[in-house]
Amino acid sequence: MAGRKSTAKSNTSKDDLLAYYREMLLIRRFEEKAGQLYGMGLIGGFCHLYIGQEAVVVGLEAAAEEGDKRITSYRDHGHMLACGMDPKGVMAELTGREGGYSKGKGGSMHMFSKEKHFYGGHGIVGAQVPLGAGLAFADKYKDNKRVTFAYFGDGAANQGQVYETFNMAALWKLPVIFVIENNQYAMGTAQRRSTSTPDLHTRGEAFGISGEVVDGMDVLAVKAAGERAVAQCRAGQGPYILEVMTYRYRGHSMSDPAKYRTREEVQKMREERDAIEHVRELLLQGKHASDDDLKTIDREIKAVVNAAAEFAKESPEPAEAELWTDIYA
Amino acid sequence: MATEILMPALSPTMEEGKLAKWLVKEGDSVSSGQIxxxxxTDKATMEFEAVDEGIVGRILVAEGTEGVKVNTPIAVLVEEGESADAAPAATPAASTSAPPAATPAKAPAPAAAAPAAPAPAADRSPDWPEGTAMKTMTVREALREAMAEEMRRDDDVYLMGEEVGEYQGAYKISQGLLDEFGERRVIDTPITEHGFTGIAVGSAMAGLRPIVEFMTFNFAMQAIDQIINSAAKTLYMSGGQMGAPIVFRGPNGAAARVGAQHSQDYAAWYAQIPGLKVVQPYSAADAKGLLKTAIRDANPVIFLENEILYGRSFEVPELEDFTIPFGKARVWREGSDVTLVSFGIGMVHTLEAADKLAAEGISAEVIDLRTLRPIDYDTVIASVMKTNRCVTVEEGFPVCSIGNHLSAYIMTHAFDHLDAPVLNCTGKDVPMPYAANLEKLALITSDEVVAAVKQVTYR
Structure with a gap:
């Protein structure tokens, strides 16, 4: 990606910018803390961090309305924080404790919130795509004008069920936005090594689904694209594809040695295209906030994340009897 | 304040690792994200990043050290002008990661063998009141009635599948439903099992109550990930917040001369999965009563039908709202010499065998399990305690069959009551052949059941 170009819209208010800054920072600090807790052995199994991709979910949540649904893969911490789920409950799920969103029974990859219309948290690559269309199917069935954001990665974009879903979503005009978070690597395989045609946003053309490519390191661009997609879906015109170009700074999971890309590539992204730095600059340049104001926010976020980590350490492990609950409704 | 940098866990299975190389030295300033x-690790060589900023005060573990346990302090990070000695004394790593003790289990433990236990109280109550008016109906009609009644009752119930609408059902189970309920609720899908199953499961997570018809259960293998990983496990993984009230139904097992890819009984496959309920009816009354129960159930239900049974007629009670609970077997025939346990199409061979045995003076008790998850163990055990012998009958493959499971259960719970080993009659351990004579050999027959009974009764 080229160097940053300013996308500050005159209609983006100071309050909005500050909110995006705060939300993206929360995700980043939360994920850094999660990485730390993983290193301490407090989080087990697989843990996929969202660092670098924060603008995607924050921008799209800014385009969503109350009652809209979202569903994603196993790289799900950012989505949960962005839709308003409690960092304490998310972190406690990562540590496998009673206070977690799934009482410790789901873990990092399998978390849900009925209250926030977050439908997971799915560990099978691509499985969330038809499920997401199914959520939209239910909304259309109920005629309630809600839309669903179905997130998946560039890796999942090669799964067959994605195209089965594109076909039916277009055929039945389902109100679903397919968000392809293109972070350029499917685990350790670069997109050019796995994908015959690079433009994933055109993958819906065969089914009559429009798509566009979006700069995923620019929260304002993401929000604007999200609003276009939402408008089409809510108007009953069927699905829409957003290919959001983004980048994850960390490995695929915690145990990724990252030999498939250079240190310089990652460093360049961080230095030139970081989504949080972008908003920080807009805030400072526009005189919407001073350095001190932003430091205050940093401190507040750090406190929230530390409180979440404390809660996640203090919350007890689930009672052993929980082994046998929630198998049947 | 000085902070210790601990040996990190860098994979799900790592307990110790080698500190291969330091990329910083004492006195260096480091920033967050710096290596x-x-x-x-046990998997690869990993770069270890700083999470805080500061100055490397002291390196505690020299590079090249092997077998460094996770959570061992390996360095001390200090702030500007601070001495490394300000670092807190190394504490045992375990104290930071040991979670508070959980409350003791009150979970159901695996049942210990209880040979002296009295026979369990089997529920042998009739499925409908005595004197209820009956009508003759095919299994096909019973299934259609069940769906139509439940769709009238609840607008959230819809039917989705290949050829369920305009074609009126590949096996005519959904005949007339499109006319009555319209395209919103009777939905023809493209031939795309993986996709439409996922869509149906998603809609169930959002509160609808889909009935997914598979043209045959062989095709459901395309969709089995969505059935198991998405439908069956979500309630548990969400800590009880959301599940999938959904019915997967369609013909299962061998039809006639359709070969290996269209002739498999999936009973044992699905019955293994916690989170699913599994039904395999034999009679029309059971097909109707159990399908209505399945549609009302809040969990994913696998409903295994049989093409050969679709056209068979049975007596069905004429009741306004007739349901049959899951987990209740039906005793088709009382007997004293041997217990025959079967389900679905297996009942055809079992009842036929019981007639042949009666003619030879052997009295067989015949139990139709009807549901395979949950299984009505009590009815089986009570019967075995009476007859002291048991033969199971099913069409599926022999390895890890329902019969294998029942044998183990009976051995555990009624060992001292057995006068002979439990025998399992199953389909043969071969892909289904096409040739008529070979297909016949591959399937279970009543003669094989008779032979097994003679073996366990030592005749």
Missing amino acids: LAEIE
């Missing part, structure tokens, strides 16, 4: 060291 501090290379660490060899």
Whole structure:
């Protein structure tokens, strides 16, 4: 990606910018803390961090309305924080404790919130795509004008069920936005090594689904694209594809040695295209906030994340009897 | 304040690792994200990043050290002008990661063998009141009635599948439903099992109550990930917040001369999965009563039908709202010499065998399990305690069959009551052949059941 170009819209208010800054920072600090807790052995199994991709979910949540649904893969911490789920409950799920969103029974990859219309948290690559269309199917069935954001990665974009879903979503005009978070690597395989045609946003053309490519390191661009997609879906015109170009700074999971890309590539992204730095600059340049104001926010976020980590350490492990609950409704 | 940098866990299974190389030295300033060291795990060599900023006050573990346990302090990070000695004394790593003790289990433990236990109280109550008016109906009609009644009752119930609408059902189970309920609720899908199953499961997570018809259960293998990983496990993974009230139904098992890819009984496959309920009816009354129960159930239900049974007629009670609970077997025939346990199409061979045995003076008790998850163990055990012998009958493959499971259960719970080993009659351990004579050999027959009974009764 080229160097940053300013996308500050005159209609983006100071309050909005500050909110995006705060939300993206929360995700980043939360994920850094999660990485730390993983290193301490407090989080087990697989843990996929969202660092670098924060603008995607924050921008799209800014385009969503109350009652809209979202569903994603196993790289799900950012989505949960962005839709308003409690960092304490998310972190406690990562540590496998009673206070977690799934009482410790789901873990990092399998978390849900009925209250926030977050439908997971799915560990099978691509499985969330038809499920997401199914959520939209239910909304259309109920005629309630809600839309669903179905997130998946560039890796999942090669799964067959994605195209089965594109076909039916277009055929039945389902109100679903397919968000392809293109972070350029499917685990350790670069997109050019796995994908015959690079433009994933055109993958819906065969089914009559429009798509566009979006700069995923620019929260304002993401929000604007999200609003276009939402408008089409809510108007009953069927699905829409957003290919959001983004980048994850960390490995695929915690145990990724990252030999498939250079240190310089990652460093360049961080230095030139970081989504949080972008908003920080807009805030400072526009005189919407001073350095001190932003430091205050940093401190507040750090406190929230530390409180979440404390809660996640203090919350007890689930009672052993929980082994046998929630198998049947 | 000085902070210790601990040996990190860098994979799900790592307990110790080699500190291969330090990339910083004492006195260096480091920033968040900077690589501090290379660490060899059980999987790979990993770069280890700083999470805080500060100055490397002291390096505690020299590079090249092997077998460094996770959570061992490996360095001390200090702030500007601070001495490394300000670092807190190394504490045992376990104290930071040990979670508070959980409350003791009150979970159901695996039942211990209880040979002296009295026979369990089997529920042998009739499925409908005595004197209820009956009508003759095919299994096909019973299934259609069940769906139509439940769709009238609840607008959230819809039917989705290949050829369920305009074609009126590949096996005519959904005949007339499109006319009555319209395209919103009777939905023809493209031939795309993986996709439409996922869509149906998603809609169930959002509160609808889909009935998914598979043209045959062989095709459901395309969709089995969505059935198991998405439908069956979500309630548990969400800590009870959301599940999938959904019915997967369609013909299962061998039809006639359709070969290996269209002739498999999936009973044992699905019955293994916690989170699913599994039904395999034999009679029309059971097909109707159990399908209505399945549609009302809040969990994913696998409903295994049989093409050969679709056209068979049975007596069905004429009741306004007739349901049959899951987990209740039906005793088709009382007997004293041997217990025959079967389900679905297996009942055809079992009842036929019981007639042949009666003619030879052997009295067989015949139990139709009807549901395979949950299984009505009590009815089986009570019967075995009476007859002291048991033969199971099913069409599926022999390895890890329902009969294998029942044998183990009976051995555990009624060992001292057995006068002979439990025998399992199953389909043969071969893909289904096409040739008529070979297909016949591959399937279970009543003669094989008779032979097994003679073996366990030592005749």
